[in-house]
Amino acid sequence: MKLTTIKASSLLTVLCLSAALTITSCGKKVETTEPAGKPEAAAPTTGASTAPTATAPAAGAALSPAEKLKLTPVKTALVMANTAVKGGDMTKAKSQFDKFSGLWPAVEPMVKAKAGASYPMIASGLEMVKTAMGSATPDKAKAGEGLTSAIKAITAVMDKK
Numbered sequence: 001m002k003l004t005t006i007k008a009s010s011l012l013t014v015l016c017l018s019a020a021l022t023i024t025s026c027g028k029k030v031e032t033t034e035p036a037g038k039p040e041a042a043a044p045t046t047g048a049s050t051a052p053t054a055t056a057p058a059a060g061a062a063l064s065p066a067e068k069l070k071l072t073p074v075k076t077a078l079v080m081a082n083t084a085v086k087g088g089d090m091t092k093a094k095s096q097f098d099k100f101s102g103l104w105p106a107v108e109p110m111v112k113a114k115a116g117a118s119y120p121m122i123a124s125g126l127e128m129v130k131t132a133m134g135s136a137t138p139d140k141a142k143a144g145e146g147l148t149s150a151i152k153a154i155t156a157v158m159d160k161k
Contacts, residue, residue, distance in 0.1 A: 062160040067110055074103045075154050081129075082147040090138045097133055097143075115157045122157075125150030 063071065081096035104126075112119050128146030132139040 061114055063110075063114055063158060067114070068158055070107050071111065071154070071158060074100060074107050075151065075158065077103060078147055078151050078154070082144065082151060085140055085144045085147060088140070090133075090140060090143075093143060094133050094138065097129060097147075111154065111157060114160075115153065118153045118156060121153040122150050125153065 077096050077100035081093045081100065084090070084093035084096060111122065115122060125146040125148075129143050129150065132142035132146060
């Protein structure tokens with residue numbers, strides 16, 4: 001009788017531990033080894049993986065420290081252009097926007113990939129600034145509006161965690 005109690009108690013302990021391990025491993029990848037020659041059928045998935053790969057960064061992913069470092073002088077040129085516009089110094093604003101325009105091609109693909117759905121706001125803001133600055137008499141209001149929009153969107157990309 002005592003042997004039966006020990007077996008039942010041991011079985012109950014094993015089952016409880018097994019259940020506890022199953023519960024704590026939910027959502028985690030559990031590696032198991034299968035005997036050779038008996039491949040397991042793939043388990044159905046409940047959703048698509050959104051993990052970024054080494055070759056293609058996920059749209060909307062956070063910038064790495066190196067990417068932030070590359071983008072900082074670009075944003076700074078925009079902020080300085082916006083400050084000049086607000087101060088009424090359109091010559092300085094155009095000079096800073098020209099500086100930005102020289103830096104932008106090197107970082108635009110990265111920004112486009114990381115900005116995701118907010119990239120059109122950046123692009124349209126920059127286009128508005130180009131149009132406003134390109135006229136014979138620069139349009140201070142349109143330049144300021146475009147710069148503010150682009151800066152806001154770029155800042156959001158830089159601040160992603």
